[in-house]
Amino acid sequence: MHKFKKILVVCPAGAVTGGPEALHQLTAHMNSLGLPAYLCYLPFSETAKPPAPYEHYQTQSAPYEDVPGNLIIFPEVDPMLALKVKHAKAALWWLSLENFLERRHIWPLHDRVRYFKRVLQGRRPWGGAKNLKSLLHFSQTEHSTQYLKSCGIDPIPLIDSINEDFLTDKYLDKIDHKKNIILYNPTKGWKVTQQLIAHYPQWQFLPLKGLNRNQLSEKLYSAKLYIDFGHHPGRDRMPREAAMHGCCLITGELGSAGNAIDLPIPSQYKFDSGAPNFVEAFGQLANDVMENFPKHYADFGVYRKWLQDEPRIFKQQIADYFLSN
Structure with missing residues (x-):
C-alpha cells in the first residue's frame, strides 16, 4: 500500500543542470521501487518532455493535479508554488540552501537584499523557512538540514548521486596519463580562481564550459586537479564527477563544503579562501599534488568508494520513507 496515490516531481522544463538531473533521478528511482512517480514540468500550462541528456532515466510526465491523495514535490526554489497547493500534500526537496536564501557569501547585506527582492517578487516567504512548516521537507545536505532544524523543521534525509555512468572504475584504471592541469568551473568562485590564475602563471588553468558529456569526461580524465571555491549551495555534482575521473x-569551505558530511574529503584539501595566507597555502598544496600525484590520488580513495555507494543510499532513503509502514 503506497502512501500516495500519485507523486508529482516538479521540474523546470528544458533545464540541464544538477538540480533537474537530481529530480529526474528521484523519479526514476521511485519508479524502480514501484512508486507511481511522474515528472511535472514547469510551466504547468505547457507540455514538455525530458531533455535529451535525461532521456535514459525513462521517466514519464503527468499534468499538475492538486487533488487529495497526491504528493507534489517542488525544488526548494519554488516554495511559494508549494504553499499554493490546496488539496494534495506539498513538499520541498532542499537541493540548494544557498539558492533558496539567495546567499552568495559576498557580504551579508548583499545577500539579505537579494532575498528581500525575492520576497517582494512573491518568490520567497518572509522570515525564511520558518514560514514553511506546513510543508513536508526532504533534505539533500547536512548543510540544509541544520538550517531547517534552526527553523523548527526536522527534514527527511534524501541525497542524490551523480550520473551512474561516472560511478564505475572505468576512469580510474590508471593515473600515469594525468597532466599538470588545474580545472575549474568558471561559474563557481570565479573571483578566487582569477586570483590564483594571476598568481600562478606557470600552471595551466582550464575552464570547464561549453562541453558535452563526453568532452567533459575527456577533460576530467586528463587533469590532476579540480578546484572549486564557489558557494557550494548543495552537494555539487562537478567535484564528485571530477573525483570519479581520478x-x-x-575546495573552499563555503556552503555544503564547510562540513565533513556533505563533502567528506580530507580536511587538508579545504581552504578558507579569505585567510591571509590562502594563496600561498594553495600554491604549496597544488604544487605537491602535481609533483606527488599518486600519494594525493590515494587520499581520495575512501571518498570515491563513498560516491559509488550513493545510488544505494539514495534508493534506501526513498524506500525508508515511501515504503515503510
Whole structure:
C-alpha cells in the first residue's frame, strides 16, 4: 500500500543542470521501487518532455493535479508554488540552501537584499523557512538540514548521486596519463580562481564550459586537479564527477563544503579562501599534488568508494520513507 496515490516531481522544463538531473533521478528511482512517480514540468500550462541528456532515466510526465491523495514535490526554489497547493500534500526537496536564501557569501547585506527582492517578487516567504512548516521537507545536505532544524523543521534525509555512468572504475584504471592541469568551473568562485590564475602563471588553468558529456569526461580524465571555491549551495555534482575521473580536489569551505558530511574529503584539501595566507597555502598544496600525484590520488580513495555507494543510499532513503509502514 503506497502512501500516495500519485507523486508529482516538479521540474523546470528544458533545464540541464544538477538540480533537474537530481529530480529526474528521484523519479526514476521511485519508479524502480514501484512508486507511481511522474515528472511535472514547469510551466504547468505547457507540455514538455525530458531533455535529451535525461532521456535514459525513462521517466514519464503527468499534468499538475492538486487533488487529495497526491504528493507534489517542488525544488526548494519554488516554495511559494508549494504553499499554493490546496488539496494534495506539498513538499520541498532542499537541493540548494544557498539558492533558496539567495546567499552568495559576498557580504551579508548583499545577500539579505537579494532575498528581500525575492520576497517582494512573491518568490520567497518572509522570515525564511520558518514560514514553511506546513510543508513536508526532504533534505539533500547536512548543510540544509541544520538550517531547517534552526527553523523548527526536522527534514527527511534524501541525497542524490551523480550520473551512474561516472560511478564505475572505468576512469580510474590508471593515473600515469594525468597532466599538470588545474580545472575549474568558471561559474563557481570565479573571483578566487582569477586570483590564483594571476598568481600562478606557470600552471595551466582550464575552464570547464561549453562541453558535452563526453568532452567533459575527456577533460576530467586528463587533469590532476579540480578546484572549486564557489558557494557550494548543495552537494555539487562537478567535484564528485571530477573525483570519479581520478582528479584530486581542492575546495573552499563555503556552503555544503564547510562540513565533513556533505563533502567528506580530507580536511587538508579545504581552504578558507579569505585567510591571509590562502594563496600561498594553495600554491604549496597544488604544487605537491602535481609533483606527488599518486600519494594525493590515494587520499581520495575512501571518498570515491563513498560516491559509488550513493545510488544505494539514495534508493534506501526513498524506500525508508515511501515504503515503510
